[in-house]
Amino acid sequence: MxxxxxxxxxxxxxxxxxxxxxxxxxxxxxxxxxxxxxxxxxxxxxxxxxxxxxxxxxxxxxxxxxxxxxxxxxxxxxxxxxxxxxxxxxxxxxxxxxxxxxxxxxxxxxxxxxxxxxxxxxxxxxxxxxxxxxHPTQMIADFMTLKAHFGHLAGLTLTYVGDGRNNMANSLLVTSAMLGVNIHIGAPADLQPAATVVALAQQYADVSGSEILITADPTQAAANADALYTDVWVSMGEQVDYGARIQALLPFQINADLVAATGKAETIIMHCLPAFHDHQTKTGAALGEKYDLPALEITDDVFNSPQAVVFEEAGNxxxxxxxxxxxxxxxxxxxxxxxx
Structure with a gap:
């Protein structure tokens, strides 16, 4: 042993x-x-x-x-x-x-x-x-949450929408490919994963059977998703034009329309938190009021819906x-x- x-x-x-x-x-x-x-x-x-x-x-x-x-x-x-x-x-x-x-x-x-x-x-x-x-420790919690809900991992489809170049997108892409989970990344062309990360994931996908889809079409990304996943649109410490970033990523917001685009009634909603789903934070309120938005990356109704597992995920x-x-x-x- x-x-x-x-x-x-x-x-x-x-x-x-x-x-x-x-x-x-x-x-x-x-x-x-x-x-x-x-x-x-x-x-x-x-x-x-x-x-x-x-x-x-x-x-x-x-x-x-x-x-x-x-x-x-x-x-x-x-x-x-x-x-x-x-x-x-x-x-x-x-x-x-x-x-x-x-x-x-x-x-x-x-x-x-x-x-x-x-x-x-x-x-x-x-x-x-x-x-x-x-963000490897987050991955163990995330895929633990997925397995708890579906009883298995291989063959599931996980869709991540938003900033496709950040640590969460990188980790979800590679881990899904490793574990045989189909992974869809929906992000604007200039916010899609680095070629090196995609190539790494593809090596594992070739063995596991995971299918990788990277697209600038949020509806295509969401299709057939067992889980819809997003993260904040600006990472901690990142210096960007918030207005331009919000305008670019608003089509990738997880809202009722995107949930419906999965075509599945049992799709679960995931988020690694913190989330700007309302104006109950200083940052969420400031950005929401400045750009006239009630929520950013995920709407409050979806975040608090029965399909959302974000707090189980956090506890895990x-x-x-x-x-x-x-x-x-x-x-x-x-x-x-x-x-x-």
């Missing part, structure tokens, strides 16, 4: 095989059930986890913190103003220091190179809580992250036959 995960980092989806991603999804569901049944699972008893955050966070920070406590570990939050990461101390030097004290490191920030350096030089497992390129971030930390740091017994 060889634990395929022990000591490994999770920096992007392709760090693990499709079989290993499937195991993580199923193990996350198992841990969720154990928590609901009040069955203790302290696989990381006595471990110490560093949580490095360059970007602010609600779900990722909360999920890592609660998951660590449930696993018996101690999480230590280190925000961008708490340590010298990249300012007075190089990422490499910081990695070596933290690796000498902590058993695992989470990083959420901008540059994928930062999390890669942390993993290379710390000597402990490092988990990507989000970079500008990839915790068991998903728990599964990732447990398998890479918990010295678990995982039979080889699961990956044959």
């Amino acid at each position: 060889n634990n395929h995960f022990e000591g490994q980092s999770f920096l992007k989806e392709i760090d693990f095989t499709p079989q290993e991603l499937t195991y993580l999804i199923d193990f996350a569901s198992h841990l969720k059930a154990m928590k609901q049944q009040n069955i203790p699972h302290p696989y990381l008893q006595g471990k110490n986890i560093a949580l490095l955050f360059e970007k602010t966070s609600t779900r990722t920070r909360s999920a890592f913190t609660v998951a660590a406590h449930d696993l018996g570990a101690h999480p230590e939050f280190l925000g961008k103003d708490d340590i010298q990461l990249g300012k007075k101390e190089s990422v490499s030097d910081t990695a070596k220091v933290l690796g000498s004290m902590f058993d695992g490191i989470e990083f959420r920030g901008f540059d994928q190179a930062t999390v890669e350096t942390l993993a290379k030089d710390s000597g402990v497992p490092v988990w990507n809580g989000l970079t500008d390129d990839w 971030r915790m068991p998903a992250i728990k599964a990732i930390m447990a398998v890479t740091l918990g010295n678990l017994f995982i039979p080889d036959c699961l990956f044959a």
